[in-house]
Amino acid sequence: MEILVPILTAAVRSGTPILYATLGEIVTEKGGILNLGLEGIMLLGAYAGFAVSYSTGNPWLGVAGAFCVGMILGLVHSFICVTLKGNQVVSGLAMTMFGTGASSILGRDYVGVTIEGLHRFPIPLLSDIPVVGPAFFRHDALIYCSYGLVVFLCWFFTSTRQGLYLRATGDNPRAADAMGISVARTRYFYTMIGAGIVAVGGAHMSVAYTKMWAEHMTAGRGWIAVALVIFAIWHPARAAFGAYLFGGVEAFQLRLQAAGTTIPAPILMMLPYLMTIAVLLFISIRKGKGIIFGAPAALGLPFFREERD
Amino acid sequence: MGTPDPSRLLVRMEKITKRFAGVTANQEVDFDVRAGEVHALLGENGAGKSTLMSVLYGLYRPDSGTLTVGGREVSFSSPRDAITAGIGMVHQHFMLIPSQTVWENMILGVDGLPSVLPKRAIHDRIEELSQRYGLAVDPDARIWQLSIGEQQRVAILQMLYRRANILVLDEPTAVLTPQEAERLFETVRQMTSEGHGVVFISHKMAEVMGLSNRVTILRKGRHVGTVDTASTTKEKLAEMMVGQKMVFKIEKKISSPGRPIIECESVRALNDRGFPAIAGLTLSVREGEILGIAGVAGNGQAELCEAIAGLRRVESGRILINGADLTNSLPKKIIDGGVHYIPADRKGTGLVPNMNISENSILKRYWNKPVSKRGFIVWREVFSFARDLVSRYSVSTPSIGTPVRNLSGGNLQKLMLGRELSDSPKAIIAAHPTWGLDVAATKFVREQLLAARDVGGAVLLVSEDLDELLAMSDRLAVMFKGEVMGVIENPAGAPIEAIGLMMAGTRMEEAFASAGKEGRSA
Numbered sequence: 137m138e139i140l141v142p143i144l145t146a147a148v149r150s151g152t153p154i155l156y157a158t159l160g161e162i163v164t165e166k167g168g169i170l171n172l173g174l175e176g177i178m179l180l181g182a183y184a185g186f187a188v189s190y191s192t193g194n195p196w197l198g199v200a201g202a203f204c205v206g207m208i209l210g211l212v213h214s215f216i217c218v219t220l221k222g223n224q225v226v227s228g229l230a231m232t233m234f235g236t237g238a239s240s241i242l243g244r245d246y247v248g249v250t251i252e253g254l255h256r257f258p259i260p261l262l263s264d265i266p267v268v269g270p271a272f273f274r275h276d277a278l279i280y281c282s283y284g285l286v287v288f289l290c291w292f293f294t295s296t297r298q299g300l301y302l303r304a305t306g307d308n309p310r311a312a313d314a315m316g317i318s319v320a321r322t323r324y325f326y327t328m329i330g331a332g333i334v335a336v337g338g339a340h341m342s343v344a345y346t347k348m349w350a351e352h353m354t355a356g357r358g359w360i361a362v363a364l365v366i367f368a369i370w371h372p373a374r375a376a377f378g379a380y381l382f383g384g385v386e387a388f389q390l391r392l393q394a395a396g397t398t399i400p401a402p403i404l405m406m407l408p409y410l411m412t413i414a415v416l417l418f419i420s421i422r423k424g425k426g427i428i429f430g431a432p433a434a435l436g437l438p439f440f441r442e443e444r445d
Numbered sequence: 446m447g448t449p450d451p452s453r454l455l456v457r458m459e460k461i462t463k464r465f466a467g468v469t470a471n472q473e474v475d476f477d478v479r480a481g482e483v484h485a486l487l488g489e490n491g492a493g494k495s496t497l498m499s500v501l502y503g504l505y506r507p508d509s510g511t512l513t514v515g516g517r518e519v520s521f522s523s524p525r526d527a528i529t530a531g532i533g534m535v536h537q538h539f540m541l542i543p544s545q546t547v548w549e550n551m552i553l554g555v556d557g558l559p560s561v562l563p564k565r566a567i568h569d570r571i572e573e574l575s576q577r578y579g580l581a582v583d584p585d586a587r588i589w590q591l592s593i594g595e596q597q598r599v600a601i602l603q604m605l606y607r608r609a610n611i612l613v614l615d616e617p618t619a620v621l622t623p624q625e626a627e628r629l630f631e632t633v634r635q636m637t638s639e640g641h642g643v644v645f646i647s648h649k650m651a652e653v654m655g656l657s658n659r660v661t662i663l664r665k666g667r668h669v670g671t672v673d674t675a676s677t678t679k680e681k682l683a684e685m686m687v688g689q690k691m692v693f694k695i696e697k698k699i700s701s702p703g704r705p706i707i708e709c710e711s712v713r714a715l716n717d718r719g720f721p722a723i724a725g726l727t728l729s730v731r732e733g734e735i736l737g738i739a740g741v742a743g744n745g746q747a748e749l750c751e752a753i754a755g756l757r758r759v760e761s762g763r764i765l766i767n768g769a770d771l772t773n774s775l776p777k778k779i780i781d782g783g784v785h786y787i788p789a790d791r792k793g794t795g796l797v798p799n800m801n802i803s804e805n806s807i808l809k810r811y812w813n814k815p816v817s818k819r820g821f822i823v824w825r826e827v828f829s830f831a832r833d834l835v836s837r838y839s840v841s842t843p844s845i846g847t848p849v850r851n852l853s854g855g856n857l858q859k860l861m862l863g864r865e866l867s868d869s870p871k872a873i874i875a876a877h878p879t880w881g882l883d884v885a886a887t888k889f890v891r892e893q894l895l896a897a898r899d900v901g902g903a904v905l906l907v908s909e910d911l912d913e914l915l916a917m918s919d920r921l922a923v924m925f926k927g928e929v930m931g932v933i934e935n936p937a938g939a940p941i942e943a944i945g946l947m948m949a950g951t952r953m954e955e956a957f958a959s960a961g962k963e964g965r966s967a
Contacts, residue, residue: 307545308540312553
């Protein structure tokens with residue numbers, strides 16, 4: 137128990153940025169748009185969150201700022217992919233490179249600065265439950281928001297009209313269009329919302345997790361999130377499981393290092409990424425044995441109404 | 446058939462013109478629909494029927510012409526506008542989301558629903574509509590689990606759910622058994638008796654004669670005429686549709702089958718979803734005969750062709766070609782073993798659209814002499830081979846350097862036939878070889894297949910056109926859920942009802958018994 141609780145707690149803490157990024161990408165991909173710019177969006181989100189928190193002193197304004205920056209990047213991505221019908225992979229990769237470069241230039245002045253950031257806020261009663269309490273209910277409010285987001289998205293996708301239209305757009309845009317759903321409007325809206333959520337993931341790193349800014353501070357978490365979307369088979373609850381699993385692996389390797397293990401540190405630091413590869417392998421093997429439900433069938437394909445077959 | 450009220454015009458389309466990248470799909474076409482009538486839209490493939498209806502449904506914007514709904518001129522910028530105006534369309538390829546349930550599909554794009562979906566009320570309304578129109582369907586089933594006939598019912602219900610009073614059915618019977626088609630006609634009659642207007646797109650004369658009140662005929666994108674069904678005949682319609690008196694008869698010599706060439710022994714294979722598509726199928730095609738495969742689309746015909754051609758894994762059983770076991774061999778080995786495959790998907794599996802005619806012509810022989818020497822392509826040989834194909838199979842093209850994507854459907858098919866049939870092959874798999882072709886090209890394709898048979902080829906012919914199968918086949922196998930329901934000898938003389946029953950899953954002996962005739966089994 138004494139080992140499990142701190143690892144679980146750390147798993148939730150370091151898994152949350154990945155969770156936000158994964159949920160954001162699920163929202164985007166459900167509509168059929170692939171956004172590979174997560175890493176860049178997270179970095180700009182982390183930067184914006186930190187800069188706004190620093191200058192206003194209010195971390196929640198920082199989070200809101202990050203969300204807006206994400207929305208703007210999502211707008212650019214949807215303009216390229218929906219209006220111009222450009223290549224979604226190329227646009228996403230460009231977004232990653234842009235975000236990485238822009239955040240490190242803009243963030244130069246903030247290196248070494250710290251902020252108050254979001255405080256821990258144990259939830260009364262819930263935090264006293266053994267194991268579960270300290271692991272899940274002694275965190276900052278942004279982490280609690282992510283629990284809410286997971287539950288909300290599960291409900292949104294299955295029980296609401298807008299959720300149904302979103303899934304229809306990603307599964308068969310031709311049919312959605314024929315039924316009177318605006319494919320372009322749906323894709324624009326959810327690509328922007330999705331990117332906003334991804335940016336909040338970045339902001340959690342700078343405003344709540346580390347309370348500082350560092351160049352490339354997401355360190356590949358955006359890419360892990362891209363893989364996690366597939367791992368979760370586009371389901372928000374499985375995304376939470378996956379994100380905490382990765383967070384746990386990361387926390388575990390840190391703890392092993394601290395305990396003075398003889399395994400060289402670089403090998404331990406590879407663990408989360410090795411696990412990404414393992415998960416993708418597992419998924420592709422399973423995929424060969426039948427279709428996976430939940431995967432948007434029209435993911436990554438632009439939609440032309442008057443194209444003839 | 447109810448008497449339509451001729452005064453009430455629901456929709457009028459005037460002088461509609463629609464062009465696609467230089468091709469005129471509709472040229473000044475007039476069309477209208479009255480309340481309580483079935484108005485058939487008749488024409489060959491490519492005559493512009495679907496395009497005209499897509500304009501009506503707001504999918505395409507016309508380049509010129511006017512559209513009047515309920516007395517008011519309208520301009521639709523998307524299907525949403527058409528739906529609001531009360532127009533519903535059931536497409537040939539249903540616009541359904543396979544991974545979602547029936548009720549979820551039902552409410553896509555429906556106005557005025559609350560944000561949190563009232564599942565109970567939706568179920569009730571589906572129930573009520575299915576009862577009224579005889580369209581039984583389980584609201585909680587997922588679309589991919591449904592048969593094509595059931596999916597069609599969902600697509601029709603979808604339109605009724607949003608209170609469409611003009612319903613366009615785009616070739617609705619192409620995917621149905623004769624019995625299912627009869628049920629569909631009952632539903633259509635129920636709708637017209639309630640004052641709905643139905644547009645029935647088809648190229649099947651018998652259905653048009655039996656169901657419609659009026660017929661509009663299109664030919665090559667132009668309006669040929671609109672006539673009352675009661676005052677016309679099949680022959681007159683056919684003449685208007687084709688433009689000349691075209692008596693279509695296949696000159697067929699009597700076949701003299703020899704030893705078996707293509708043999709399938711208890712073959713099992715899965716479909717793309719991983720479910721059984723071929724379930725222990727056994728059949729053989731002999732030297733010098735055409736074996737037709739009939740069946741409703743999606744009963745394993747496509748998977749069978751792919752399994753023989755080596756493009757789909759055979760889970761169990763054996764496939765022998767000319768006596769050699771080629772089960773799960775590499776496609777190249779199967780090609781060398783004498784199998785010539787004419788796939789349904791011409792631009793996907795059959796040809797490489799961005800490569801030119803000469804390159805496409807050697808796709809299955811680039812490793813053989815004289816086209817290839819010591820690992821190099823001898824282009825001089827390739828060009829002369831391609832030129833020879835183009836002239837022998839009358840492919841009309843500017844040059845042999847033309848990319849294949851610029852060829853019309855008929856010329857694509859001629860090129861592919863040339864590639865597959867030019868050196869009197871032993872085993873031929875032809876999947877929907879005349880699909881989407883005009884009359885002349887269809888005739889050419891059929892003649893070529895018969896010629897291949899006459900020089901000793903074993904031809905496996907898959908088609909959805911029952912008339913074609915009956916005319917071409919020496920024997921006819923009917924497939925249902927991946928099994929052969931029976932092989933009919935002398936199919937031209939077999940009762941259609943029996944074949945219909947077999948397509949719906951009845952074994953041959955039983956089907957012939959209930960069709961009131963003696964079956965002549967293999």
